[in-house]
Amino acid sequence: MLHGPVRITLTPMTTVLLIRHGRTTANASGTLAGWTPGVHLDERGIEQCTQLAHRLATVPIQAVVASPLERTQETTALIVSGRSIPVHLDDRVAECRYGDWTGSSLKSLAKDPLWKVVQSHPSAVTFPGDQGESMIAMQHRAVSAIRDWNSALGDKGIYAVVSHGDVIKAILADALGMHLDQFQRIHVDTASVSVVDYTATRPFVMRTNDISGDFSGLVSPAKRRAKSSDAAVGGGDRP
16 A cells, blocks of 8 residues: 655754752751751762753753752752853742651651652652642642743743752653652652653653763754654654
């Protein structure tokens, strides 16, 4: 049977770089920082973010959307240093509010019965205390922020979101079409970059937890935009 030529419509897309902040004093000590004020990058975290800034130096980042917490602000400052990139603060990509768990050691929290629920059924978790947030609510606000910024910055842009581990995992789970209960299968290191292309049809998760890769593929907007929103059949390159 003869078939006519396959027609592929090229669709502009928005590329989002999901960047976790560099290592902090709380990360190093095994403490759940949450929204605790005064948590800063440690020496290793500054080194990580400085290296990341070099890796991203030629990527045409249109804007940075950042959590307002100190560790994300310090990470953002290192990434945009010497570049004219507008920075927007957005509470919706800030850390999950862990309530009474905030400031506790991870070792002690692992003994709490709620820990097992966080690991196996996070969609059912609301953290204890007046300031405790549900993980479903955290995912909803974070994904809503991504959708809103995609619309605000346009469908041909590249922008970065500087955020936190659980928040980035929740955004990636949504992009992958995974239920939140599966999001613990995703790992996000400090100062890592995950890349998602959002098209009219679906998101494409291009990278996760990249801590050393080359970003030259994002440098040429013309090449980057020449993509279809269709998925490749047979595992080849996207058309």
